[in-house]
Amino acid sequence: xxxxxxxxxxxxxxxxxxxxxxxxxxxxxxxxxxxxxxxxxxxxxxxxxxxxxxxxxxxxxxxxxxxxxxxxxxxxxxxxxxxxxxxxxxxxxxxxxxxxxxxxxxxxxxxxxxxxxxxxxxxxxxxxxxxxxxxxxxxxxxxxxxxxxxxxxxxxxxx
Amino acid sequence: xxxxxxxxxxxxxxxxxxxxxxxxxxxxxxxxxxxxxxxxxxxxxxxxxxxxxxxxxxxxxxxxxxxxxxxxxxxxxxxxxxxxxxxxxxxxxxxxxxxxxxxxxxxxxxxxxxxxxxxxxxxxxxxxxxxxxxxxxxxxxxxxxxxxxxxxxxxxxxx
DNA sequence: TTTCATGCAAAACATTTGCAAGTCT
DNA sequence: AGACTTGCAAATGTTTTGCATGAAA
Numbered sequence: 151x152x153x154x155x156x157x158x159x160x161x162x163x164x165x166x167x168x169x170x171x172x173x174x175x176x177x178x179x180x181x182x183x184x185x186x187x188x189x190x191x192x193x194x195x196x197x198x199x200x201x202x203x204x205x206x207x208x209x210x211x212x213x214x215x216x217x218x219x220x221x222x223x224x225x226x227x228x229x230x231x232x233x234x235x236x237x238x239x240x241x242x243x244x245x246x247x248x249x250x251x252x253x254x255x256x257x258x259x260x261x262x263x264x265x266x267x268x269x270x271x272x273x274x275x276x277x278x279x280x281x282x283x284x285x286x287x288x289x290x291x292x293x294x295x296x297x298x299x300x301x302x303x304x305x306x307x308x309x
Numbered sequence: 310x311x312x313x314x315x316x317x318x319x320x321x322x323x324x325x326x327x328x329x330x331x332x333x334x335x336x337x338x339x340x341x342x343x344x345x346x347x348x349x350x351x352x353x354x355x356x357x358x359x360x361x362x363x364x365x366x367x368x369x370x371x372x373x374x375x376x377x378x379x380x381x382x383x384x385x386x387x388x389x390x391x392x393x394x395x396x397x398x399x400x401x402x403x404x405x406x407x408x409x410x411x412x413x414x415x416x417x418x419x420x421x422x423x424x425x426x427x428x429x430x431x432x433x434x435x436x437x438x439x440x441x442x443x444x445x446x447x448x449x450x451x452x453x454x455x456x457x458x459x460x461x462x463x464x465x466x467x468x
Numbered sequence: 469t470t471t472c473a474t475g476c477a478a479a480a481c482a483t484t485t486g487c488a489a490g491t492c493t
Numbered sequence: 494a495g496a497c498t499t500g501c502a503a504a505t506g507t508t509t510t511g512c513a514t515g516a517a518a
Contacts, residue, residue, distance in 0.1 A: 168472060168517050189508080204475045209508060229388055229482085229507065245433045256427045261420055265442060268415045273447035274404045281440045283424060288432035327492050327497060348482080363500045368483060388482065388507085 154181045154220060154237050161218045175201035176211045180221060186232035186253045226253070227284070243281040249290035313340045313379060313396050320377040334360035335370045339380060345391035345412045385412075386443070402440040408449035 158177055162169055179196055180187075187195075189208050196203045203211075212233060215221045222236045226246050232253065243261070245254040261281065269276045286294050317336055321328055338355055339346075346354075348367050355362045362370075371392060374380045381395045385405050391412070402420070404413040420440065428435045445453050 166472080170473060170517070172474070190506095205507095206476080206509080207474060210473085225384060225386065227384065231507090243427075245428065245431060245435075247433075248436070254431055254433060256431060258423055258427055261423045261427075264417055264420045264423070265440075268402075268417055268420075269404065269442055269444070272404060272413055272415060273450070274406075274413060274442065274444055275450040275453070276404075276442045276444040277407070278443040279441065280443070281424075282438065283428055283433065283435045284437040284439070285428070285433055285435040291432070291434040294434070325497080329492070329498065331499070364482095365484075365501080366499060369498085390482085 154235070157237070158215070158218065158220060161214075161220075167214075171201075172203045172207050173211055173214075175199070176203055176208065177215075180215065180233070181235060181237075186224060186234045188230060188232055192233075224253075224282075225280070226251075226282070243283075245283040245285065245287070247287035247290055248284055249286055249293065252287045252289075254287060313394070316396070317374070317377065317379060320373075320379075326373075330360075331362045331366050332370055332373075334358075335362055335367065336374075339374065339392070340394060340396075345383060345393045347389060347391055351392075383412075383441075384439070385441070402442075404442040404444065404446070406446035406449055407443055408445055408452065411446045411448075413446060 155177060158173075159169055161167075162173070175196055176192070179192060179199070179201070189205070189212055192212075193203070193205050193208050196208075212221070212223075216223060216233075220235065220237050221233050223231045223233055224244060225231050226244075240257065241262070242255040242257045245256065246252075247254075265279055265281075266276065285291075314336060317332075318328055320326075321332070334355055335351070338351060338358070338360070348364070348371055351371075352362070352364050352367050355367075371380070371382075375382060375392075379394065379396050380392050382390045382392055383403060384390050385403075399416065400421075401414040401416045404415065405411075406413075424438055424440075425435065444450075
């Protein structure tokens with residue numbers, strides 16, 4: 151992902167910001183994985199690699215990347231936010247396994263179109279949307295034969 | 310909404326729980342509004358009405374109502390959860406105005422169907438789903454003529 | 469050198485919990 | 494009486510911030 155680095159530097163430059171050791175290490179870590187990661191996980195990974203970056207800086211940089219459109223946050227409920235790159239990835243939605251936490255991506259142009267239609271009908275100007283299916287992935291659903299349909303988990307202890 | 314009260318009492322009874330002054334006041338407050346409310350707002354409303362209920366009890370009761378399927382939490386991002394009744398309301402999705410906070414509900418059976426299809430294709434067992442459109446309501450969009458499409462707000466300071 | 473960035477620790481928030489005192493049944 | 498509830502305050506977990514120090518440009 152050479153491009154991400156260039157875009158990031160460009161982004162920094164444009165605002166008179168600097169390319170520091172920390173921002174560089176973080177960028178590398180973020181774009182070397184294809185997983186969905188939390189701020190905390192990223193913090194630990196960088197720690198392990200010897201590229202220590204404080205948790206405060208993790209958050210500040212993540213914000214920078216989100217604003218720059220390089221990555222995106224995905225709120226999986228319970229106040230947990232996972233990040234994923236956006237760069238070069240087409241828009242997609244997510245299925246969140248409430249047992250193992252597995253994230254499955256899927257795309258549906260038809261759904262997108264219907265969303266836009268609904269927005270239009272309400273004269274609502276959409277700038278972002280978020281569609282998440284909560285439940286059990288193919289593996290875990292074996293363990294939950296009788297899962298009843300419940301509202302999406304919103305409390306900390308839930309799920 | 311007389312029914313809500315009965316269902317709630319039934320629910321309590323079934324688990325050997327009690328109908329206290331607090332739970333009753335809270336139930337009334339919850340079902341006397343059609344707005345989407347936060348725990349904090351509910352706390353303040355009850356305070357004002359002279360039916361003081363501690364914030365701890367607010368949360369404990371709200372959890373009870375969610376588990377009982379009488380209400381539902383809606384995570385509007387930034388760690389803010391709004392509640393709404395479920396009882397007697399058909400399932401719907403939400404548009405969240407990032408300026409004035411207005412919540413607009415909409416329904417789309419077609420989207421529901423497409424979601425189920427996607428889940429089936431991935432052998433994912435859906436127990437809940439959440440679809441939110443973020444942007445500007447018909448009123449506020451006048452003030453944001455050039456809103457660029459950004460990822461959904463996930464940080465506290467965002468929006 | 470002059471900003472801008474970092475790390476640290478403290479603050480902020482929303483929510484949860486332990487526990488002693490109070491209250492339904 | 495006895496089990497369940499409440500309120501309070503302290504604990505949580507995640508994210509943010511103030512500030513002095515350190516580092517790009």
